[in-house]
Amino acid sequence: MTATADAEAAANELMPLAEYLGSVLRRLRALPSLDLDLTQAHGNTLAGDVLAPHPYPAFDQAAIDGYAARWEDLASAGRVGSHPSFGKHEGGPRPVRLNVVGDLGAASWRPVRLTPGTCFSVAAGAPLPIGADVVVPVHWTDQAMAAVEILHAPKRGSGVRRAGEELAAGQVLAGAGTYVTPAMVATFAAAGIGHVMVRPSPRVVVVATGDELVDVGRPSQPGQVVDANSHALTAAAVEAGALAYRIGICDDDPEGLRGLLEDQTLRADLIITTGGTGTGPGDMLRRVLSRRDPGRGVVEFTDVALCPGATLGFGTVGGEEVPVVCLPGEPGAALIGFEVLARPVIQLLAGNEPVFRHSVKAHLLETVSSPGGLREFRPAHVAERRGGGYTVQPLAGGPYTLSGLAEANGLLVLGERVTTAAAGSTVDVLLLDRRR
Incomplete structure (x- = not known):
């Protein structure tokens, strides 16, 4: 048998990647939803549809600074595009003069009503006077205070925002599974929403295992390998939307390793390990986690048809049965393993769809x-x-x-x-x- 045939025969004994991922992801469920204050909701995924409890805008208001008036009073003003000179109306369109009966700012709250031939000076966001259906821009007037001359007649409804024009009460603002963005936070707040139900960002703990590992800041040498993986995987988990914590390096001590992982179940929704997934003499992680101890969880290690990095582990740890993903120790294989397995697990726990990259x-x-x-x-x-x-x-x-x-x-x-x-x-x- 040739070397190529030997390699193909060995590959045929591996589990197809799609089959393996399906078997893992079917065992998981999204984390329970939380009711979060709006300021904390950004970056999470909505657990249900969010409906507008109130219209937005909540009341008729001026969209621009200007003069709120009745369109009927302006119909005879000069058309848009004409440029009459102030005080010189012979042979050209004449402005309309309206009495300015008050000023309205965004903080005004008393209802007021327009009568024929009058207007209010208004600021953007001010409540619209009853009977007003147009706001004339300041630069279309002579900007007088007691009686203003309006040079052009805007279209009816110009410069006005009606209640519910942008968002109607009961309208779906965002559906379940939507990632909460800053603009979405603003939309919720504008519609009167102070809390939303979200899927929390998964808490992910990253542990590197191996007696040979040393911390960063020095070069590798015989018998010592710099721990690049725990730093890289923590960053990858953050990029995937998790709250990630790097525990660091754990030696190949069976009791110490098991104890450390079980301690982390109190703070983690997912544990990611790197190293020790093989069957060599120093691969203690596989021997410890694949042991079936009642109440302590078990991890299954599977040879997957994946390059680079053929062996992946998945199971649970501790009485809380916290999911654990075990990735290879070689840095490139660990990062590829994260992409194909750990990242989809994080997305599923967070309630995100789709769980795979585009x-x-x-x-x-x-x-x-x-x-x-x-x-x-x-x-x-x-x-x-x-x-x-x-x-x-x-x-x-x-x-x-x-x-x-x-x-x-x-x-x-x-x-x-x-x-x-x-x-x-x-x-x-x-x-x-x-x-x-």
Whole structure:
């Protein structure tokens, strides 16, 4: 049997990635909803539809600074676009003179009524006098105080905002599953909403395991490996919308490892570990978490048809049965594992839809090879074409995935049956937009 045939035979024993993700995500549910003050709601996902309890604007109001008047009193004023001179009306359209009977600001609250031949000086946001149906801009007048001359007649309703014109009472402002943006917060507040029901941002704890790990600030050397993963995965969890906490490094001590993870169940909705997913002599995490202890949870480690990083772990820890995702220790494989498994788990817990990143079809600029039987995720640079569509330039993959990811804004996806993708072919690309 050739080496290629051996590799394909080994790959056939792996679980397809789609099947594995389905089996994991079906076990999870979105976190229970919370009633949050509006100022805390931004960045969360709505747990239900939000309806406007009141109209917006709440009352008829002036949309601009000017003079609130009856349109009938202005009909004979000069048309828009004419430019009569003040005090010189012979041979040209004449202005309309109205008595200014008061001033109204945004804080005015007493109802007032217009009578024929009168107007009110109003500020933007001021309540509209009863009977007024137009606000004349200041620059269309002589800006007098007692009696104002109006040079042009606006259209009926110009400069006026009617109650409920923008938002009607009972209108759906945002549906369940919507991500709360700053503009949405403003809309809720304007409609009189002070609290909303949301799915909370998942609390994610990140732990790196391994006796060989040392903290950042020094180079790796034989017997020591700098812990890049816990920093990177914490940042990735924050980018995915989680409240992430880096615990740091845990040695390969079975009791210490189990105790540390169980302690974190009190503060976490999800635990992410990195390292120790293999079957080597130093892979203590797999041996500890795959042990079936009543009341302490269990993690199943699965060999998945994924490149890079074939082994992923998922299960629960502690009596609270907090979900745990176990990722490989190699940094590039850990970040790819986060993208394909941990990030969708975070999105599901947060109640977000869809849970996967947006994908596009792209024109491949360079021929690439891929291991048969594995679904490969390769760093890539995606660009929009001037005439529409996308192009994708592969970046460093395989043992150089980490450096490739630092430059990438997308992930080129090559399926299990793909061994070569030719330049000019159409391929799938996940967009890493660096935002939620």
